Amino acid sequence: MTRQYDADTLGYIDGVIRRYLPAKDFPEVIHEAVEYSLFGDGKRVRPFLMIAVCDMLGGDASFIEPLFSALEMIHTYSLIHDDLPCMDDDDERRGKPTSHVVFGYPTAVLAGDGLLNLAFETVFSAYADIDPSARERYIRAAGIIAACSGISGMVGGQVADMMFDEKARDPQALEYIYRCKTGALIRAAVLAGALSSEDISDEQLRALERLSWCIGMLFQLTDDILDMNGDLPEEGKMTYISVYGLEHVKKMNRELWEEADGILSGFKESGVLRDFTQMIYKRNK
C-alpha cells in the first residue's frame, strides 16, 4: 500500500490517534483540552512522514500506528507548552485560541503533561499487539522517539531557543536549535518509519537519517524564507536569514532539496516521499 498525502490519509491518521485516547472520565476538562489541541487542524507532517517511509520500504502498517500517534501527541504537547504565557505567550494557533486561553493556564500545563504521558501509554499498551519478532525493533523505534523528544532533542532545543542571545548571532547555537527544536521529531518520524521494515539495513538507516536532517532543515529554512516574503515577519527574530542572508539561505535550501531527492532516488517506491519533500520545499504558506 502506498498512501498519498490526502484527505483520506489525514482521516485515517485522526482515526488511529483517536483509538488511543483514554476513556472519557472525570474530570472532563482534561479530556476536552487534550482533544481540542490534538484535533486542531494539525498538518500531521510527522505521522505522514512515518507512514510514507514505512510504505516506501514495505514496512508493517500496524507497527507504526501507535508510534505515529505517540509522536503527534508529543508534537501537540510541545505546542501547548510553547504557547504558554511564560514561554512564547501566544493567544492563537492556526486561527484558534490556544489551550491556556480556552481552558486556563493550569489546565493547559496539565493537558501538555497528560499528552506527553499519553504518548508513552500508547506505546506500552500497543506492545502486546506487536508481532513478537518485531518487538525489539518496536521498542528501539519508541526509544528513538523518546530520545528525540527529550533533553538531548526537542526539549533541549526549546531551552536553547529560549536562552538564545540574538546579539551573538552564534551559527552553532542556531544550528543546534534548528536541529533539535523541529528537526528532532522529524528524525524520529523517519527512523521509526524505517524500523517498521524487518530487513532495513544499517546503510539504509544512515541514508534515511541524513534524509531526515535535510527534510527538517528544508522545513525550517522554507519557513524562514516565507516569513521574509510575508506581510508579518517576526520582528528581531534570529533565523538563518539574519545570519547568512536571504540569497545564501535560498541556495542552501535548494541544495538540501537536491540532496534529499538524491537520497530518495536510491529507494524504489519513493514517489510519494519525493513529492512530499518537494511540497515542503515549494510550499508557499
Added chain:
Amino acid sequence: MTRQYDADTLGYIDGVIRRYLPAKDFPEVIHEAVEYSLFGDGKRVRPFLMIAVCDMLGGDASFIEPLFSALEMIHTYSLIHDDLPCMDDDDERRGKPTSHVVFGYPTAVLAGDGLLNLAFETVFSAYADIDPSARERYIRAAGIIAACSGISGMVGGQVADMMFDEKARDPQALEYIYRCKTGALIRAAVLAGALSSEDISDEQLRALERLSWCIGMLFQLTDDILDMNGDLPEEGKMTYISVYGLEHVKKMNRELWEEADGILSGFKESGVLRDFTQMIYKRNK
C-alpha cells in the same frame, strides 16, 4: 537480598537514578535544573516501596532499577510543575527554593517536561538489558507506571484537585483526588515491584494492589492528621478531616494500617515492608 530503608539503600537509589541521566551537553541549564530537583533530598518513598516489594517476592533487582528511576523522575517532574506560579505557586520545597525560583519559569516548565520524557527514555534504553523472557512483564510494568502517571492517574488527580469545589465537600471527588494524585504512583511502585517476580500470581497481584491502596491512603491521612496537630495547618484546605472529622479519620487510618499489615502477613519475608508501612502510619513529620 532484603534491603532496609536506610542510608545505604538511599545512596544506592541515587546512584542508580544518576546512571540514567543524559550526558551533560549544551544547554547546561536544563541539566542543572533536572539534577537540582532530582537530588533534592527526596524521601524516595516510591523507589523504596518498589524495592521492598521486589525483595519480599525474591524478584530481580536489575528488572526494577530503570522502573524505580523512571517513577522517581515522574514524581519529581510532578512536583516541579505543581510548584509553578500558575499552579500552587510555591517558592520553597523541603527547605530549598523551587525550580522556577532558581532557574526561572520557562526552564522549570521544560525541566518538568524533560524529566517526564527522561522517565520513558530510561525505560526504553534499559529494555535491551532485560532478560528476553522477562521483557513482556517489564513492558507491562512500564505500562502500569505510565497509566498511573497520566490522565487516568496522577495528572487526572491534579486536575481534579485544582477544580475541587471546597464548598461542595464532595466525598467522592475527594476520594478520587486521594486515589489519583498521590495514590496512583504508590500503586505503580507496588505493582511494578511485584512484576519483577517471574512467578507472581494474579491473586497475589490483587492483594498487593489492595495493599498499595491502603498505603496510599495511609500516607495521606497521616499527612492530614499531622497537618492538624502541627503549628501551621493549611488554611481552608479540604481534606478527609474537614469532611469526616479528626476522630473518624484517625479510626480509618488505624483500620487501613491493620488491613495493610494483614495483607503483608500473608507474604513471607515481609518484615521490611511491614516496618515501612508502620513507619508511614506512625511517623510524626
